[in-house]
Amino acid sequence: MxxxxxxxxxxxxxxxxxxxxxxxxxxxxxxxxxxxxxxxxxxxxxxxxxxxxxxxxGTFDARTREAIALAVGAVDECAYCQSAHTVSAKAAGFTEEQTVAIRRGDTGDDAKLAALLQVAREIAGELGHASDAAWDKAVAEGWTDTELTEVFAHVAANLYTNYFNHYARTDLDVPAAPALDA
Incomplete structure (x- = not known):
């Protein structure tokens, strides 16, 4: 409630x-x-x-923004944001199966996106810290310092909504995201 x-x-x-x-x-x-x-x-x-x-x-395309939102929502266990961003990610071109995979931490064969999402997950789950290994992997995959700085803003925006939903206990008014154990 x-x-x-x-x-x-x-x-x-x-x-x-x-x-x-x-x-x-x-x-x-x-x-x-x-x-x-x-x-x-x-x-x-x-x-x-x-x-x-x-x-x-911001410079990220819709797919990248939604992938970040899905990853952060999964780390923070925000049912509302995972659901809302599943809808948005599908509109940005992901399949429902891909949205579930991203939430699980699997981006398939997209090593570049996987590297960026690992940085985002670590920021969200480690109180703002990202390991040198994750940062270096993202740089090796072609992300620039500017993009790695920008990802912080996307994570912060998603933390803001995730935490608000936890705090306020926002009722779901969008289709529920598929369960991760499905």
């Missing part, structure tokens, strides 16, 4: 209404995560600012 009310555009605090309206337009409806964040405009505006900066300055 959620701890925080899920607002609509009409009943959200005034300071967050316009942001909630933009999110509603982008996603076709107010998602429970956004409606919950709207309870505190600072939470919703922080989310929007992080994602706005990534949209404006």
């Amino acid at each position: 959620p701890r925080i009310p899920v607002h609509t555009v009409d009943n959200a605090p005034a300071a967050g209404r316009e942001t909630l309206r933009r999110l509603e337009k982008r996603f076709g409806r107010v998602l429970n995560i956004h409606g919950g964040m709207a309870h505190s405009p600072v939470v919703l505006e922080t989310y929007a600012a992080i994602n706005g900066a990534i949209a404006e300055h």
Whole structure:
């Protein structure tokens, strides 16, 4: 059961209404995560600012962004984000089977993506630390220092939503991600 009310555009605090309206337009409806964040405009505006900066300055394509989100969501065991990003990853071109594999830590024969996701997993699971071995492997696979710096922003954005969902106990309003043991 959620701890925080899920607002609509009409009943959200005034300071967050316009942001909630933009999110509603982008996603076709107010998602429970956004409606919950709207309870505190600072939470919703922080989310929007992080994602706005990534949209404006980020260099990763949709597939890479979604793979990072799936990997971080799996490390953090966030059912909501794993579910939402499974939908988004499929829209970015992954199959459902590939989304499950990424969440399990298997990227098939894409060694370059695997190296980046290992760095992301370590950042998420090791309190911001990434091993020299993971970093060096990512560099060897062709990721630049700029891209390895950028991955931190993507991990932070996903930690923000993962932790919010844990904290608020956000109800799932998107199709559930397939179980990892399936």
